[in-house]
Amino acid sequence: MSQETVHELILRRHEKLKELYGRGVEPFGEKYSVSHQAQEILEHFEELEGKEVSVSGRIMTMRGHGKAGFANLQDESGQVQIYARLDDLGEEAYECYRLLDIGDIIGVKGKVFRTRKGEITVSITEFQLLSKSLRPLPEKWHGLKDVELRYRQRYLDLIVNPQVKKVFILRSRIIQSIRDFLNHQGYLEVETPTMHTITGGASARPFVTYHNTLEMNLYLRIATELHLKRLLVGGFDRVYELGRIFRNEGISTKHNPEFTSIEVYKANADYHDMMELTENLVAHAAEKVLGTLQITYQGKDMDLTPPWPRMTMLEAIKTYSDYDFSTITTDEECLKLARKHKLEVYNDTVRGEVINLFFEHFVERHLVQPIFIMDYPLEVSPLAKRKKDDPNFTYRFEAFMAGSEIANAFTELIDPIDQRERFKKQVEKREAGDEEAHMMDEDFITALEYGMPPAGGLGIGIDRLVMLLTDSPSIRDVLLFPTLRPREDTGGA
């Protein structure tokens, strides 16, 4: 729709707008007091039959019959039919009724009855125009299918595609259930800065912005981890933050530049505790929101019932590729093997990194049922505690479902001296050109030097979890306004 050329359909509505003004009707009205929502009228028909109700909503369909007419009114709860008769409304009001369009928001008052065909209907005695719609809605039968328009003009998607609204209601309930679950266990919800002077807590390229008065760059956070751990140093034993994270990476069906994560930290806990927390939290959300632990994602049945199986990364690689890295111990052997499988490695790529590559290449896509993959290599886990019996690995796990990572957690590294060494390694990688490598965070090390209690930490990708629980194939289906390039002709929506 071009801004300059006014389409005939829009012109018509502006004409009707003028005529309404001419009749003394205010087309953009004030709040209307309603007695019921559409769905309530349908559900409580027995009590309401013959009684007067008031309801407001958007006109979705209209069927005229000369001196009477039917219309469907849609509010947040659903739709209810209304019936308008010349005899009941009077000449003047009925003329105004005939000036209404699909898309207009009106408030009506009238008696509840059931039509000959059995539909519960409000026979209106008066109505009020609450908001005149100046643009035509998408088609009533097929809805809005063009995915680009659905994302750019989500409000239209929500008006005409009722199943879309359900996804976002579920999303809200899932998040609510997670909060309830953690609050009930004594966790404190906190808020930490989204603008950081140093990025950290994850391997990712950040967004950069500029603060005028401070005359310096700030990074949008790529994780909440390092601030939450500072809070454990400060004496909070159980904290979580649920919020937006920003990563300057590619966009795909599983990635949006901004997404929602939850990170949870618990003092005097380890990654075994975090596994229990993860499976119980997900099961709780599914039970509360879906009422079941048996879910189907894109045709695959999954059982979320705890406990989920646990498997070490080396076991998993052995299971799915026949390579046993417990016997492949040198960087040279690993490099050779990686090159054989055309995995992206450099001359300085080490065993731990190769193991991670093999896991991603051979294993991940097979992990359909929920499972915990434990004991990640040291090199790819700069914030996790080293394993006592094998310092090349860490007490870290990720949870997988439907071939997708949904949680990442570890027994936290609390040794400031080891942490400094790990950061140094990351800084070396960064200086070698790895833009996703971590930065040295001196303040965080300082905090650790004051002493952080042993702790377990957990991060969950909320969008991924919502995708799984709502059977949505794309992350854009669970984001109200996914990131898109702007279009000139819609004013950059």
Next chain:
RNA sequence: GAGCCAUUAGCUCAGUUGGAAGAGCACCUGACUUUUAAUCAGGGUGUCCCAGGUUCGAGCCCUGGAUGGCUCACCA
């Protein structure tokens, strides 16, 4: 970032071999006081995504671009 695909009326979509731009819904006019994808009679409202090119002639073929989708890469 790479490959493949899509873009035609407000919406959902047809459009044959390159030969006069179509349907349904929506909209407009008329009929109709319990319809419901209301029905009946009539009316087509368009930058065929954009810019070039080939051709007597392009929605269709070619080149470039835009936006989106999918797959891959990166990542969560």
